[in-house]
Amino acid sequence: MYSGSMVALVTPMHEDGALDYDSLRKLIEFHISEGTDAIVAVGTTGESATLSVSEHTDVIKAVIDMVDGRVPVIAGTGANSTSEAIELTEKAKALGADAALLVAPYYNKPTQEGMYLHFKAIAEAVDLPQILYNVPGRTACDLLPETVGRLSQIPNIIGIKEASGDVSRVQQIRQLSNDDFEIYTGEDVNTVDFILAGGCGVISVTANVAPRLMHDMCVAAINGDEAKAREINQELVALHQFLFVETNPIPVKWALTEMAMIPKGIRLPMTVLSEKYHQSVREALITAGVLNSNSSE
Secondary structure: OOOEEEEEOOOOEOOOOOEOHHHHHHHHHHHHHOOOOEEEEOOOOOOHHHOOHHHHHHHHHHHHHHHOOOOOEEEEOOOOOHHHHHHHHHHHHHHOOOEEEEEOOOOOOOOHHHHHHHHHHHHHHOOOOEEEEEOHHHHOOOOOHHHHHHHOOOOOEEEEEEOOOOOOHHHHHHHHOOOOOEEEEOOHHHHHHHHHOOOOEEEEOHHHOOHHHHHHHHHHHHOOOHHHHHHHHHHHHHHHHHOOOOOOOHHHHHHHHHOOOOOOOOOOOOOOOOHHHHHHHHHHHHHOOOOOOOOOO
């Protein structure tokens, strides 16, 4: 259903932490004009952990309304409470989301059977296409390929964002899942390798600041043009590295502020990017051609 470069969109905030809907519209128009293939609203990059339930659904609604059908909108509706994830997914469906992205339950450290039953319960409760999200570095649990294969048999579980960093999982999941099951990387740095190994695209942090390059790189890789995909990726390598010098979304929000796209707002316990990293992130933006070399603090 979906492929290419899908942005894990940040949630713009004013410096006092209030949501900034004007900047949100600016970001959406930027992504649509620059070729982003789908928008993920209020995923973990969108600071879902520090938004209230009402704010969470308000942002999803705003993104859907602003996009107005021009690209798919995938709503981040995961939670470490199954009932809460069902509630958020129900609301996303009612608001008109095209699909939901559901992170593996974090902190609880469920068993593989617990994760299977968690995702199965959500899928059976809400008739909406659902994408699993495995990010063991942040959740403290790893949704294994065997469990993904079982979940792929549920009709409205259509894919997975696999952010373990292990490219070999593309083929492992492919062998265990339905033929039409979609596999996306959640690691910008391995996007080309992941797609060439059989993946469908990326749900990307880097695309927040370099959407055109990420889109073009994914198109090249999907079309089998490895040389072109790797050539484009060379312009993005520094961003893939330096957008993660502190915990996401700290660096990417600072980068977007540097690009005059959003204010400096970020909610505790996340903090503004440490000054010692400013020049490295700025130089990565310049290398990618998304910031003028004359820009200053």
